[in-house]
Amino acid sequence: xxxxxxxxxxxxxxxxxxxxxxxxxxxxxxxxxxxxxxxxxxxxxxxxxxxxxxxxxxxxxxxxxxxxxxxxxxxxxxxxxxxxxxxxxxxxxxxxxxxxxxxxxxxxxxxxxxxxxxxxxxxxxxxxxxxxxxxxxxxxxxxxxxxxxxxxxxxxxxxxxxxxxxxxxxxxxxxxxxxxxxxxxxxxxxxxxxxxxxxxxxxxxxxxxxxxxxxxxxxxxxxxxxxxxxxxxxxxxxxxxxxxxxxxxxxxxxxxxxxxxxxxxxxxxxxxxxxxxxxxx
Amino acid sequence: xxxxxxxxxxxxxxxxxxxxxxxxxxxxxxxxxxxxxxxxxxxxxxxxxxxxxxxxxxxxxxxxxxxxxxxxxxxxxxxxxxxxxxxxxxxxxxxxxxxxxxxxxxxxxxxxxxxxxxxxxxxxxxxxxxxxxxxxxxxxxxxxxxxxxxxxxxxxxxxxxxxxxxxxxxxxxxxxxxxxxxxxxxxxxxxxxxxxxxxxxxxxxxxxxxxxxxxxxxxxxxxxxxxxxxxxxxxxxxxxxxxxxxxxxxxxxxxxxxxxxxxxxx
Numbered sequence: 212x213x214x215x216x217x218x219x220x221x222x223x224x225x226x227x228x229x230x231x232x233x234x235x236x237x238x239x240x241x242x243x244x245x246x247x248x249x250x251x252x253x254x255x256x257x258x259x260x261x262x263x264x265x266x267x268x269x270x271x272x273x274x275x276x277x278x279x280x281x282x283x284x285x286x287x288x289x290x291x292x293x294x295x296x297x298x299x300x301x302x303x304x305x306x307x308x309x310x311x312x313x314x315x316x317x318x319x320x321x322x323x324x325x326x327x328x329x330x331x332x333x334x335x336x337x338x339x340x341x342x343x344x345x346x347x348x349x350x351x352x353x354x355x356x357x358x359x360x361x362x363x364x365x366x367x368x369x370x371x372x373x374x375x376x377x378x379x380x381x382x383x384x385x386x387x388x389x390x391x392x393x394x395x396x397x398x399x400x401x402x403x404x405x406x407x408x409x410x411x412x413x414x415x416x417x418x419x420x421x422x423x424x425x426x427x428x429x430x431x432x433x434x435x436x437x438x439x440x441x442x443x444x445x446x447x448x449x450x451x452x453x454x455x456x457x458x459x460x461x462x463x464x465x466x467x468x469x470x471x472x473x474x475x476x477x478x479x480x481x482x483x484x485x486x487x488x489x490x491x492x
Numbered sequence: 493x494x495x496x497x498x499x500x501x502x503x504x505x506x507x508x509x510x511x512x513x514x515x516x517x518x519x520x521x522x523x524x525x526x527x528x529x530x531x532x533x534x535x536x537x538x539x540x541x542x543x544x545x546x547x548x549x550x551x552x553x554x555x556x557x558x559x560x561x562x563x564x565x566x567x568x569x570x571x572x573x574x575x576x577x578x579x580x581x582x583x584x585x586x587x588x589x590x591x592x593x594x595x596x597x598x599x600x601x602x603x604x605x606x607x608x609x610x611x612x613x614x615x616x617x618x619x620x621x622x623x624x625x626x627x628x629x630x631x632x633x634x635x636x637x638x639x640x641x642x643x644x645x646x647x648x649x650x651x652x653x654x655x656x657x658x659x660x661x662x663x664x665x666x667x668x669x670x671x672x673x674x675x676x677x678x679x680x681x682x683x684x685x686x687x688x689x690x691x692x693x694x695x696x697x698x699x700x701x702x703x704x705x706x707x708x709x710x711x712x713x714x715x716x717x718x719x720x721x722x723x724x725x726x727x728x729x730x731x732x733x734x735x736x737x738x739x740x741x742x743x744x745x746x747x748x749x750x751x752x753x754x755x756x757x758x
Contacts, residue, residue, distance in 0.1 A: 226752050234574045237567035241632045261627040296519045303516035349739040353618070353706040354716065357723055358541060358731070362534040368523050422505060428512070441618045444709065458622060470615070477614045491505050 267463030283468055286453070291472045294439045294449035297367040298480070301374035301439075302432045308375065309382040314412055316340040316383060317390035325390070325398050340383070348380025356442040370447030374438060378431050385427045389420045422491050429484040436480040440473055450476075544728035554730055557718060558737045565714040566741060568632060569704035572639025573697050579644025583609050584651035590658075590681055591673050606652065613645030617703045621710050635707040635714075639700055650692055654685040687756040694749035701745055705738050715741075 319325040321337035356373035363369035398415035406414065417424075443451015450473050457465040523529070531537070585591060587605035592598035621638035628634055663680045671679065708717030715738050722730035 222755055223752065226748070233566075234570050237570035238574075240563070240567050241571055241636070257628055260629070264627040293522075296522045299515055299519040300523075303519065345743065346739060349702070349742040350735055351702045351706045351716070351738075353709055354719055354735065354738075357720065361531070361541065361723070362538045363530055364528070366523070366529065368529055421509070425505070425508065425512075437614070437616050441616055441706070444618065454619070454622075458626065470619070473619075474611075474614055478610075487508055491508055 264463070267461070268467050270464040270467070283465060287450075287465075287468050287472045290450045290453050290469070291476055293367055294443070294451075294473075294476060295436075297371050297447075297449050298374070298432060298436045298439050300367070300371035301378065301435050302428060304371060304375035305378040305382050305431070305435075306428055308379045309386055312340045312343070313383055313386045313390065314408065314416065316344065316387040318387075319391050319393075319395065325393070325395055325402075341387075344380040344383045344387075346380070347376050348378075348384065350377065352377040352438050353441055353445065356445045356447050360446050365446040365448060365452070367448040370439065370442040370449060370451075373442050373447060374435050378435060382427060382431055386420070386424055389423045389427075390416060393419055425491055426488050429488055433477075433480050433484045437477055541728050541731075545732050547729055548732040548736055549727070549729040550733065554733050558715070558734055561713065561715045561718045561734065562737050562741055565705045565708075565716070565738070566701060568635045568639065568707065568712070568714060569697065569700040571632075572636045572704065573643060573693070573700050575636060575640035576643035576647055576696075576700075577693060579612075579640060580647035580651050582648075583612075583644065584648035585655065585677065587648060588652035588655035590655050590677060593673070606649070609645045609648045609652070611645070613642045613649065615642065617642045618706060618709065621707050621712070625710050625712070630711050632712065634710075635704065635712040638707065639704055643696055643700055643703075647689075647693060647696060651685070651689055654688055655681050658684050691749070691753040691756050694745075694752055698742060698745045698749055701741055702738075 314320055315333070315336040317325065318337070321333040323330070323333060352374050355376045356370060359369045359373045359376075363372070393416065397419065398411060401411055401415040439449050440451040440454060443449040443453070444455050446452055450469050454466060454469050457463075457469065583605050586601050587609055589598040589602045592601050617638050620641050621634060624634035624638050658681050662684070663676055666676045666680045705714055705716040705719075708714040709720060711717070715734050719731055719734045719738075722728075722734065
């Protein structure tokens with residue numbers, strides 16, 4: 212007991228020291244090797260530049276800022292709807308893909324303790340699917356989008372697919388953990404009375420795990436909503452694409468307008484998902 | 493009586509599931525499903541990218557470049573996280589309202605600081621990065637600040653929630669012993685949330701590495717920048733090398749934080 216306690220403390224303290232060391236090394240390398248200095252950051256020229264940029268954002272001194280043109284508002288609104296659709300599609304794709312793979316990805320299914328049927332390929336499919344989850348979630352959405360855009364034409368579909376690819380790994384992992392924490396008796400009962408894999412999923416796993424699945428799906432939807440703008444940067448449609456274009460054309464007031472719509476969308480998504488989660492609790 | 497309530501509860505869930513399904517199906521109608529969605533050479537490119545996945549470029553030059561890029565990604569993430577934790581403390585403690593003397597100041601402080609935290613985390617880190625690059629130019633600080641602000645917002649909010657959920661009894665005991673507000677914070681609240689805040693910060697650290705990799709999209713060095721460059725040159729096997737480095741980095745940090753969390757919770 213004492214040995215175990217001592218070991219616990221050493222690992223934790225060692226980690227804390229390692230983290231502190233890592234932080235120190237990072238700052239050091241940023242200051243010394245990359246020659247980043249705070250003095251040049253706050254130089255006269257930079258301040259002027261920053262001032263100009265912020266004035267541009269608020270449309271000071273601009274002839275026709277975007278907030279006064281009906282066209283810009285309509286455009287921003289349409290893009291907002293597009294972004295919303297993209298996020299819903301992405302969540303849907305990710306959910307479908309995760310649901311199709313989640314059962315063999317649960318540890319208690321792989322070792323046969325949940326379904327009372329140990330199959331020779333249990334651990335193989337577990338390994339492959341879990342590996343796929345890790346792979347798909349370790350690659351950021353933006354990188355997926357950059358790759359996908361080589362295959363699909365710009366639009367909301369590639370954006371949705373890129374977002375779905377990243378979130379598939381996350382949702383899959385979260386849902387597999389839900390199944391691992393399930394009460395095993397109802398499912399075993401089904402399995403021992405001869406239910407097939409699909410039947411086990413439909414009548415044993417889903418009813419018990421659905422509330423938590425829904426919670427995770429809604430939570431990921433919130434995150435996806437926030438990330439839609441990012442995949443748009445590489446040409447995957449929605450607010451992000453317009454944001455990038457406006458940035459390139461130095462239409463700073465358009466950016467402000469887009470950011471306002473984006474913020475409304477994000478807050479609305481947070482609100483809706485919070486209310487919906489409260490409802491199913 | 494109990495049973496009727498139960499069925500109603502199930503109904504709510506079913507209704508929500510139905511609504512979500514319906515919304516998803518409706519969203520599918522917004523895309524015109526025809527062959528026009530894919531570039532003319534799209535399938536060919538997809539095949540090339542897929543084949544390249546199994547033959548990543550492992551020449552020394554690329555590997556060295558990847559190691560260097562991994563370090564700058566990691567160092568931006570770490571520096572950004574250390575700033576984010578600082579922000580989380582500064583905003584999170586007042587946002588929890590534990591320092592407030594009476595109910596009214598508590599309410600004002602809570603809404604003020606929570607509003608700030610909400611704003612910070614509502615905007616994605618890449619958008620912050622873009623705004624920073626546009627205003628202060630291409631500097632590592634643009635990446636670090638852009639990471640620190642949204643992560644500070646998330647951490648600060650979670651931190652405030654944790655502080656609010658601290659059980660009252662130990663705090664009351666401290667107060668009865670004559671501790672000041674700051675002393676209750678230092679000896680009561682902070683020790684009680686320490687393990688959970690460390691474990692959450694570790695989880696966020698993993699996300700920060702991923703985010704810091706994509707910071708490069710706006711022109712700040714790192715793994716994402718290399719991925720971007722290789723993609724532009726159509727060198728798909730180099731792309732996968734960098735992606736594998738990124739995955740490796742994320743997995744190591746994930747494993748580390750899992751171990752740490754397991755031991756902290758125990």
